[in-house]
Amino acid sequence: MAEQHRRICPFCEATCGLLLTCEGRTVTRVEGDKADPFSKGFICPKGAALADFDADPDRIKTPLIREDGEFREASWDEAFTYIDDQLATIKERHGRKAIAAYAGNPSIHNLSLVTYIPGLLKALASPNLFSASSVDQVPKQLVAAAMFGTGLTVPIPDIDRTDYMLIIGANPLVSNGSMMTAPDFGGRLKALQARGGRIVVIDPRFTQTAKLADAHYTIRPGSDAYFMFALVHTLYEEGLVKTGTLAEHCNGLDELEELAKDYSPEAVSERCGFDAAVIRQIARDIAAAPTATVYGRIGTCTQRFGTLASWLPDVIHILTGNMDREGGAMFTRPAHGPGNTKGEPGKGHGLRTGRRQSRVRGRDELFGEYPVACMAEEMDTPGEDQIRALITIAGNPVLSTPNSARLDAAMAGLDFMVSLDVYLNETTRHAHVILPGVSPLEGSHYDLAFSQLAVHNYARYTPAIFPVPEGQLDEWEILLRLMGVVAGMGSNADLKFLDTMVMTTLIQREVALPTSKIFGRGTDEILEGLTPRVGPDRMLDFMLRTGPYGEGFGADPDGVSLNKVIASGTGIDFGPLQSRIPQILRTPSGKIEVVPQCVAKDMARLRAGLAENKNGLLLIGRRHVRSNNSWLHNIPMLVKGKDRCTLTIHPDTAAAHGLIDGAPAKVRSRVGEVTVPVEVTDTIAPGVVSMPHGWGHDYSASQMGVAEAHAGVNSNILTDELELDEPSGNAVLCGIPVTIESV
DSSP states (O other): OEEEEEEEOOSSTTOOEEEEEEETTEEEEEEEOTTOTTTTTOOOHHHHTHHHHHTOTTSOOSOEEEETTEEEEOOHHHHHHHHHHHHHHHHHHHOGGGEEEEEOGGGGGOHHHHHHHHHHHHHHTOSOEEEGGGGTTHHHHHHHHHHHSSTTOOOEEOTTTOSEEEEESOOHHHHSOSSSBOSSHHHHHHHHHHTTOEEEEEOSBOOHHHHHSSEEEOOOTTOHHHHHHHHHHHHHHTTOOOOGGGGGGEEOHHHHHHHHTTOOHHHHHHHHTOOHHHHHHHHHHHHHSSSOEEEEOHHHHSSTTHHHHHHHHHHHHHHTTOBTSTTSEEBOOOTTOOGGGSSSTTOOOOOOEEEEEOTTTOOEEETTBOOGGGHHHHHHSOSTTOOOEEEEESOOHHHHSSSHHHHHHHHHTOSEEEEEOSSOOTTGGGOSEEEOOOOGGGSOBOOTTGGGSBSEEEEOOBOOSSOOOTTOOOHHHHHHHHHHHHTTSOTTOOHHHHHHHHHHHHHHHHHTOTTSTTTTOOHHHHHHHTTTOOHHHHHHHHHHHHSTTBOGGGTOTTSBOHHHHHHHSSOEEEEEOBOOTTTTOOSTTSSEESSOHHHHTTHHHHHHHTTSOOOSEEEEOOOOTTOOTTTTTTOHHHHOSSOOOOEEEOHHHHHHTTOOTTSEEEEEOSSOEEEEEEEEOTTBOTTEEEOOSSOOOOOTTOOOHHHHHTOOOOGGGTSOTTOBOTTTOOBOOSSEEEEEEEO
16 A cells, blocks of 8 residues: 655755655655645655665665675674774774774765764774865865854855845756755746846856856856955945944954955956956946845865855855845754854854874864875875774765775775775775665654755654664664774674763763753753654754754743654744844854954965966866766666766867867876767867766776666866865865867
8 A cells, every 4th residue: 555755855955855655665656745845846856766776776785794805795793793803903003093984975964874973983083084075065164164163154045035146166956056955946046036136157167057047157167266356356446345234243354355455357357267347247236236145166165275265255245245134145043953053152162173184294184084185195105003994984985086096096905994885886895894774765864964054944854764674773873883893892882872872972061051951950861851762863852952942851842852843744944044143153252254364374375376377178077967976876767868977078179179079088187087978068168178076987896787887987087186275175176187189
């Protein structure tokens, strides 16, 4: 008999509500949930593929151990005994620093992983921690922490109320919005235009978003910071600055004006490939609009000046009076109570970085991690504290990180590797043990990260649709068992004890906060109040009950708990974004640091780059609505159709290099070369070429049949691990110098 279940899509940041029709253990239909208060029935191809992902025959469901180059099935006890023996030996011989960990992009979409990875990493007690953040969004987090106090205090464009939206280096009609959770981005942009608003896109490609926009301008890859500084220069020069009452909450406005003097539109025009008069007009339009917002994303983060290009949109918001007001850029108030809702309002310790440095290159840690671009050198460079063992969690860095050929070779030389993953892929083929995760439909779901980046305040939860299969471990249980291993408690540590220990630590931290709703309460009392839940649902219930809307374990009977969110059916709507400055600030000064130290230190590099040689081909990436990095390429409905892994190139550029549409070309960078089919198109600027990210499924020993049949080319063979955004350490994936020749 068919049953219907609601589900929040776990495949991208839009977090759309889905309605699944199931017959027994089989999903027979996936559609958008029209009753969902946030997505209102919107669905993209990734969400529609959820049933196929669940039923994928290549998905690993039993632990695997590699022996003599071949994988065999093993029991959980055998797998963890082997892991315990190997990691204990490495730790005894080489110390904790010899064991590293990497968390991939899918982990942030998974409630079990996002709640229990921190405990594992703390127990590991190694400085060698890495994640996909430093090939994606860490410049944006650095700027948020430096200006406002925490890494996820990110100003979100108030798209549903704005009159003017400038989009730079982003294609939200394809990405569904990134670092900006907004289901049906296209519908929201059309609504903006319908109410008389205007959309302007700055991008080297004529993207799907650019086609919808009122105006599109191309820009030289990697020059976004110069373009936006010219906007700031124009605002000051033409007397268009109007900070209003926000000025009293700002430090550094005078310094900002001085910094902007060198970057007139005329001074940056050639560097950007942009007409100076157009730059001035855009600045005037932003200043004149009743409300305006600037949205920059992957193209602004993954370039040489990623931090500066992530900082300047918020500078423009401040100078035009659009920071923290309706229609400008605002801050969410998440129900689960993140750091900018805790403690004394308007006060905090702010950004902390550089507490340690990486062994080989001396790169500062940021948010507890080193840049992922340093991972290979930490493995293949001999010496004390060399990485000899690695734990990967839901990631495929061999495809997704810089100079992937070097990382692939470095992983092959590790003494031991363990992976928590659902696939035997290009990375996990190096593992000695693979621990399989569960289907997304076998766990509950609540978006802790993306509710902090949403264009509307809400709380939405969906329970597991199917039980975890008998004999399988849930992902949070796997992480707890790994925690027991790395903490020296053996391969069969008491999971109930470990889970209670993790929960007790959170409670003790909360009851010690004078501003908490449960300040001074007994730990045992609060723990008892969370029964009978365990695992991530217990942790989520605690967060919601102690969060800004929470019932505080009886302190506010009308407040929120997980039970109330579940009873609502589709979630609880807390309304549109509201003004939160100064309460949201967590800087030591209690003010917005308009020119933080990480920005000021990078200005010399920006000035030097203004006169750099602008000739030569530059490679950029691109997204597709049916793709999310490397982890959805084994689903037939998401890879069918025309080959998307091509090198797009302008007709003039193709002619100059003797390239023919459909024929192969060899692309070279400092670190590698690939051969890729050419796609000649006038949707990309001359002098720029583009390849998508996350392909290259032709490595031996992986077991992903559909992905291998649509292998494509790994663009990260061309990215350079030595080219980073200096302040953040983020990899440069946009604006890579390349040469091209026909094959």
